[in-house]
Amino acid sequence: MKTLIAYFTIKGRAEEALKFYQHCFGGEILFIQRFSETSYEVSESYKTKISHAEFKAENIHFYISDGFEKEAVNFGNGIGMTINFDIEEEHQAVFEKLKVEGEVTFELFQTTIDSSLVCVIDKFGIHWYLNYKKNQTS
Template structure:
């Protein structure tokens, strides 16, 4: 079994996934738009070039997403995407990138359980938790 986070956006999925590709060093794979698909008639004409489905591979992990049709989009609630790292410098870099134009819930810092931990909602509305457990 594999669990894959699926992120929904309100029209800025392509920009978000290009940003995530840069931040996480991943590679965008599948990238389908509504135009020319069976879903084309389900979205307004100005959404035809929006993302119907996209995937991003980061190492051996994957996230997927789409621009949810306007009547279906809901802001994320009650969940965060948790990132587990072993390198504090990398944790700091990723947190800083996600925080740019976003909202920091908890500054990245040392905690009793982690070398670094922080919480942020990025500029696209996706909530993240950065957990760094440094190994020696």
Template sequence: MSISLNVYLVTDGNGREAVDFYQKAFGAEVLALQTFGDGPSDPNHPIPPEAKDRIMHASLQIGSSVLMLSDTFPGMPYTVGNHVTVTVNTDTTDEAKAIFNQLQDGGEVKMPIQETFWSPAYGSVVDKFGVQFQISATPGQA
């Protein structure tokens, strides 16, 4: 069993500026940077022009830790206090589902755990203490 935890920040359209800022402040290495426009297209859910350059996901290596962040999607609420989440990365789908199921007990599921184009098992849940977690199976990367 391999599990890692990371801090995940949500920015309100200024994600690229935040990546540059944290890269400089911490001497970080940008491991990944993907905009909503870079993601796979879906004719049933087209990406609006104002979302194409917003950050869908970025990862920065800071020492032995990884800081992750994304922008809100245009029109989604941005609330200071809810803009920091904890990501839980496991190396198997079964581990991700088991952790998700435990965290949802008494909490609120924001996105059911499911297969996505970036993970065989990803979900988002706010636990009974009000902490938001993003659970993701990333085989070989936890």
């Protein structure tokens, strides 16, 4: 079995992002390692930044980092995270939280496959596609 886990680099704001995602999704921060705990050469002010952290809430699982001190981070629209919901109210509640200080790229609409879809770029530049599929069979 293989598992794909997203890895977010949120330059200088990883800790803030972790708290934000915990607020949005619930769940827990499983691990945090700061640059001061690694062998990477960083400035004194960067030692408190996160070199690696792990977050998990139900089936939402990702890693996050502030990234290397001298490395630029560029965001684009080529990758997005999709979350499928089976409860409509939860779908709406997560959307309301993620859109704070973010940008809704398309409002909630009904797709041709009997689902409701909305897309938001959160305040950290992550693209989220939130899908609620009606009449699920599983």
